[in-house]
Amino acid sequence: MAKPQDDSAVQDLATATSSTLTASTTTFRDTLYTSRTLILPDDRTLAVAKGVIAVSTTDDVALQYLKAHAEFEQLKE
Template sequence: MAKTTTTLVGEEQAAPELALERLKFRDKVYTSRTLIIPETGCTLSVNRGFVEVLASDADAVQCLKANAEFEPAKE
């Protein structure tokens, strides 16, 4: 027998939008530096006092929100 799958209408549309959404943070100390996310070892670059991360990158977002040297950028 073939398996049937059920998907809610909003599920498929929400996932790609979240994956492409970017969050921008302002660096209150430096205008240029490289950050290393401890949990993953990934690097982020601060350029002109700002850094952008994908909203789906939970480790990077959590790290930036927890660090007093960064604040969410006002758009």
């Protein structure tokens, strides 16, 4: 028989994980489209959904691409 899990520990882990994800991303608003696929110079793709795109703060290629194009506006977090 399996032991019941402590729900508070699971919730704490989920909260910590979501906080870490939020803190390590930068969000941009697409001023032209609500949905599209971007092709980066290194042949990766990024998806714009609902007019926004979030990228990791360590993804230099994506950050440079988004900052270089006027149709993307960095959102304050």
